[in-house]
Amino acid sequence: MHRARALLTATLALTLGACSSLNAPGTPDKNIVWSDEFNGSRLDLGKWGYQTGNGFQAGNDFVSGWGNSELEFYTDRTDNVQVKDGHLVIRAQKEKYTGLAGKAQQTFDWTSGRIRTAGKFSRAYGKFEIRAKLPTGKGLWPAIWMLPEEPSPYGTWAASGEIDIMEGWGSKPNKVGQTIHYGGMWPGNVYSSQEVTLPAGATVADWHTYTLEWEPGEIRWLVDGTVTTTKKEWWSASKAAPAGSGDLNAWPAPFDQPFYLLLNLAVGGNFDGNPDAGTPDKAEMLVDYVRVSSLPTEKRSPGARPEVKYPWTPSTTPARTALPDGNLIYNGGFDWDAQDPHIQPDTPALQGVTNSAFWTIYKSDGEAALSNDAGALKADITKPGSVNYAVQVRQDGINIERGKRYEVTFDAWAASPRGAMIKVGGGADRGYAAYSGEKQLSLGTTRSTQTFTFDMTATSDTQARLEFNLGAAGAGPVWIDNVRVKAVGTVDLGGRSPTADGNLLYNGTFSQDLSADEGIAGVPRTAYWRAWSNPATGLTSTVEDGKIHLAVTHVDPANNWHVQLNQPGVPLVEGRSYTLTFKARADTARKVGVVVGENGGGYARYLDKVADVGTGEQTYTYTFAASTTNPAAQLQVLGASGAAGDNYHLYFSDFRLTPTP
Numbered sequence: 001m002h003r004a005r006a007l008l009t010a011t012l013a014l015t016l017g018a019c020s021s022l023n024a025p026g027t028p029d030k031n032i033v034w035s036d037e038f039n040g041s042r043l044d045l046g047k048w049g050y051q052t053g054n055g056f057q058a059g060n061d062f063v064s065g066w067g068n069s070e071l072e073f074y075t076d077r078t079d080n081v082q083v084k085d086g087h088l089v090i091r092a093q094k095e096k097y098t099g100l101a102g103k104a105q106q107t108f109d110w111t112s113g114r115i116r117t118a119g120k121f122s123r124a125y126g127k128f129e130i131r132a133k134l135p136t137g138k139g140l141w142p143a144i145w146m147l148p149e150e151p152s153p154y155g156t157w158a159a160s161g162e163i164d165i166m167e168g169w170g171s172k173p174n175k176v177g178q179t180i181h182y183g184g185m186w187p188g189n190v191y192s193s194q195e196v197t198l199p200a201g202a203t204v205a206d207w208h209t210y211t212l213e214w215e216p217g218e219i220r221w222l223v224d225g226t227v228t229t230t231k232k233e234w235w236s237a238s239k240a241a242p243a244g245s246g247d248l249n250a251w252p253a254p255f256d257q258p259f260y261l262l263l264n265l266a267v268g269g270n271f272d273g274n275p276d277a278g279t280p281d282k283a284e285m286l287v288d289y290v291r292v293s294s295l296p297t298e299k300r301s302p303g304a305r306p307e308v309k310y311p312w313t314p315s316t317t318p319a320r321t322a323l324p325d326g327n328l329i330y331n332g333g334f335d336w337d338a339q340d341p342h343i344q345p346d347t348p349a350l351q352g353v354t355n356s357a358f359w360t361i362y363k364s365d366g367e368a369a370l371s372n373d374a375g376a377l378k379a380d381i382t383k384p385g386s387v388n389y390a391v392q393v394r395q396d397g398i399n400i401e402r403g404k405r406y407e408v409t410f411d412a413w414a415a416s417p418r419g420a421m422i423k424v425g426g427g428a429d430r431g432y433a434a435y436s437g438e439k440q441l442s443l444g445t446t447r448s449t450q451t452f453t454f455d456m457t458a459t460s461d462t463q464a465r466l467e468f469n470l471g472a473a474g475a476g477p478v479w480i481d482n483v484r485v486k487a488v489g490t491v492d493l494g495g496r497s498p499t500a501d502g503n504l505l506y507n508g509t510f511s512q513d514l515s516a517d518e519g520i521a522g523v524p525r526t527a528y529w530r531a532w533s534n535p536a537t538g539l540t541s542t543v544e545d546g547k548i549h550l551a552v553t554h555v556d557p558a559n560n561w562h563v564q565l566n567q568p569g570v571p572l573v574e575g576r577s578y579t580l581t582f583k584a585r586a587d588t589a590r591k592v593g594v595v596v597g598e599n600g601g602g603y604a605r606y607l608d609k610v611a612d613v614g615t616g617e618q619t620y621t622y623t624f625a626a627s628t629t630n631p632a633a634q635l636q637v638l639g640a641s642g643a644a645g646d647n648y649h650l651y652f653s654d655f656r657l658t659p660t661p
Helices: none
Strands: 010-013 032-036 055-058 061-064 072-074 081-084 087-101 104-112 114-116 126-133 140-148 162-168 175-183 189-197 208-215 218-223 226-231 259-267 282-293 360-363 367-373 376-383 391-400 404-414 418-425 439-443 448-455 461-469 476-490 530-533 539-544 547-552 563-572 577-586 590-597 605-613 618-625 630-638 648-659
Touching: 072 087, 072 259, 087 259, 104 259, 126 140, 126 162, 162 208, 162 218, 175 218, 175 226, 189 218, 189 226, 259 282, 360 367, 367 391, 376 391, 391 476, 404 418, 404 439, 418 448, 418 476, 461 476, 530 539, 547 563, 563 648, 577 590, 577 605, 590 618, 590 648, 605 618, 630 648
Parallel strands: 010 189, 072 104
Antiparallel strands: 032 282, 055 061, 081 087, 087 104, 087 282, 114 259, 126 208, 126 282, 140 162, 140 259, 162 175, 175 189, 208 218, 218 226, 360 391, 367 376, 376 476, 391 461, 404 448, 404 476, 418 439, 418 461, 530 563, 539 547, 547 648, 563 630, 577 618, 577 648, 590 605, 590 630
16 A cells, blocks of 8 residues: 555466465464454454544654555544454445544545554564455455554664565455565655466455465465565665665664554545446455464564665666667657668567567556558557556667766657656666656647757666656547657766856745756746646746746646646765755645655655645745755656645745855
8 A cells, every 4th residue: 555656567467376385374372472363353453453534644744645646535434444244344434524634624525544554563573464355346445464563763764664465456456466665765665566467266255364474584475375576685774865885774674573464445546446337336445364373483683785776877778779760669650661770579569569579668557549540650648547557658778878968859749638647767776767758748649759958977877768748638549659768968976057146046035037948848937947747737927027927727736736837957065964945825825735855766866845825925944954066956846735626826036055154
């Protein structure tokens, strides 16, 4: 039950061999150290506690939807959690329910239950066995999972780890997910996941025994006694973006600490999308028992730290050479046939699409029909999905080198105006870093050429990828053609010089137009600045009397990064203190995020504050120290909080960032 992410998994069918040598599922283990058979008439509050609400407090911010855009409000009512007929029953139901979300009352369309053993039982290592029967239906998200008893033994999520024993997609009743989360603190976290297919004819609506066997240096998942997943590689660093092996916590951190159990039934969110017309108004997750046993090997040595590829590890895969004209994209015009000498038997291609070698597609909760339309790739979006990567067309294996400037160009158009998010970034081993930043573009109905440049300041990556993220922006056809990524110069990694008056932020008074840096597309006097919103129609930017005016619509209450005003390319030196000042006001009082941190990689934050912006203009001042030397950090002003669909206006001026005397 993680924060939002793109789940990229392999599928594994259950087989009859590979069984655990321990007790068969359903047979009580003689080494049980804790259990609940749910034989009473009510939940045993000596073993379990309720979690209620629709989110959690993170510093000064309330994170609604539990960080996953979930719809439900968890209650402690017997309507949602009860013990009946020897089973724990967690019921999600569609109803109007008003509850406290942060400091404000809000009405929700779904209720459900979430219980945990935090403060009552936790354990490092052992066998955790749960027999359960789960509901099906789009948007239902049952989960059996674990978190560290001490909130942050190695740092905030996921540096201290998370173990998902089982997660179920309501729309995929024959599959379950098995995952560990680890790495640096969010957003420098990573994960390793397996999507497991149940035997033919079986679904999560049947009774199954889900088991985790956790030993020092090894974690195994079992379904009905069959080993389905084994993990022996992970790491932990008490930073958002560690720079090297010296930042690692001792192996086998983070999975060497006591963890507690959680059981819940979520509704909606980023895992399986939101319910549809076929989702039942009431759905129940039944648990027959929860048993925790010791293992005879749980005191063994974890052995030496395994060889792991970290986000900062240089690529070892040989770089694919650029084409003679410098283009790093192969078959960018969708016109290479099977006879092209670059195409090998293992070259990927889009299934059923002619002349599509080197291109792949990933879909989360979206769908698209792909074809070659007169030499252009046509993606007819039939199901937009809930996130921009719901339909993702991409090319992997691009060699992006540190210290170079790159130009990305392509032709694109759509049947009706729409947005798309394009980026050049890393794969799972790089934490899906966005080397180019996430470029939110508007596509029109006539073919046009889109162009942007970016500087590569991260570690070189021979397996970088260009992504066309076409989800969550409406249905209908989109065309892509003539794709190019080409090095066009070098970058001084020492960072740009400050202005004559010592300001590390350029054009802090919103008075400059420069051909070398257009700034916010179509907005005069915004050189060096960038603006972004999700959806793309959620923000209009203008400059008035030396102030930038951000008119925001379609507020997303689940996060404050749905609207951003950014300036990249800011040089910082490790250990040095800096002072940021600016002026701001709003049409109604708002809480606005203020961040200085990485632009890509793990998105480490050197400054992470919330400004209480009122209706009268005020000056805001923040002092922070840079935890690493970064010649191309970024300033981010993040959109304010509010109710879904809310509109508001923000005004900023006189940005200054200078070394603290």
